[in-house]
Amino acid sequence: MVHTDYSKVSLPPVLTHQPTPASCTLPATNNWLGQYGFCISFGPQEKPTKSTAWTYSEMKDKLYVNMGTACPVRFHTTHPPPPGSVLRAMAVFTKPEYVKDVVKRCLNHSSPSDVTNENHPAPDHLIRCESPQAYYVMDSNSERQSVIVPFENPQVGMSYTTYLFKFMCLGSCVGGLNRRPIKIVFTLENKCGLCMGRQSLEVRICACPGRDRRTDEKHFERQHEPHSQGLGEAVKRTSNEICQEFVTVAPAPKKPKSNNEDDEIFTIKVIMKITMHDKT
């Protein structure tokens, strides 16, 4: 396997040709703690009003966020990964019909004349990371866009490091996300681009995060009322490069979710936590 050594790269990886988590046509999205205990969480939040800038629903394991809002995401590790490790964030459409489509900003918002694009190197990237060390890459193979930042180990006494992410289109943007739900896939990678941990997160970018969260949770609860119980929904996956094991206790603040492809309104509660490992 060929690796990309980011620590030596001066040209952006868009000009390189090494496989990374961003090179796949169908990127893996299953949660995988890996050997460094990589996972994410959200801090406490002011009571979510109808139009709060962002809110995270435990019940749905879903982030609701305004467009252009810097949203703090906590990245946990239990052991320090090797020096030169990076954190990558990449968006993927959730629905099988669209997974192969590259996620990018709509034409309106990627226009150079859009105020958000003044002095920005990646006007058409959906995800931005508020770090001076962030760099924006497009995989020449998959054409998928992502943002990469050097991974910083938690400060002493802390279990996580916080990064700020911005989402630069609405989920409803015509010609862009176009109302298609997305996931953000966060990967911890060594300096060669090898994946050492992965956490994905459903994100809804919208004008009223509070309202939409409440609506989602109401629907979700209705699904889970006694009279509508059932265990009919099978656990699905797309990647065949994974194996499966049972985890009895979630060792991290944000519990790894089941590898259920579309945790939509038909998803039912999964009794046992399931996590998946990349084949190594």
Next chain:
Amino acid sequence: MVHTDYSKVSLPPVLTHQPTPASCTLPATNNWLGQYGFCISFGPQEKPTKSTAWTYSEMKDKLYVNMGTACPVRFHTTHPPPPGSVLRAMAVFTKPEYVKDVVKRCLNHSSPSDVTNENHPAPDHLIRCESPQAYYVMDSNSERQSVIVPFENPQVGMSYTTYLFKFMCLGSCVGGLNRRPIKIVFTLENKCGLCMGRQSLEVRICACPGRDRRTDEKHFERQHEPHSQGLGEAVKRTSNEICQEFVTVAPAPKKPKSNNEDDEIFTIKVIMKITMHDKT
């Protein structure tokens, strides 16, 4: 006064510098029959379903139309205008706050990759005329866009000629019309660009013309219920280059409306028909 002789022009008028109805920062929109009895009308229409492609409301004097639909507009004249006369269609924002803004397609829809722009000379023009002789101009002074077609006299025994117009964005297009109501100003011009007649028409480009017409008319009727009567709304105008005269009978199918600037929900029925003449 300098004139543009379109019959001699081989370069598009975008490269000329003669005043025409499209050169003004604030184009006149008042209805004026002129000496050739220039006015417009709409043919009968299949019963307007919720999502009919287009429908014209007499009550509101307003056209409701789907984006991209070829909509037949009838142009009446009582006398033939001079040879070389043209018909121009230009869109203008209705609300005073926006009149000075140039109306054009949103960035999404003006993109070369948009299917509507294959082999089209004017991807960012809102109004298209379905005629092989149509040409698309941008006034170098006002930057306003318009489409021009040779004026064809009605066939013998007919009082009008029909032209097909398409509207290439939704009224709701973000970064484009952006939910700002517009008028289409149709002008009959001689070959030098001199205005010889003008008719403007409120147009709503939307996904459900039938529904939206019904909604508008319901609101309008509510305004006109006995208990909400009043004659408070004065006739306004912006241009000071006009004179005013009373016309006792509307000599054309579509009655010239009053020169009321915003025939919005507060407009009340005008008892006497008023028409206005350009100062010549």
Next chain:
DNA sequence: CAGGCATGCCTG
């Protein structure tokens, strides 16, 4: 094709 939801945004 009508009913009605989804979702940005305006109004009080």
Next chain:
DNA sequence: CAGGCATGCCTG
């Protein structure tokens, strides 16, 4: 900031 409208689009 919540209520609720406006408006594209999905569903039956």
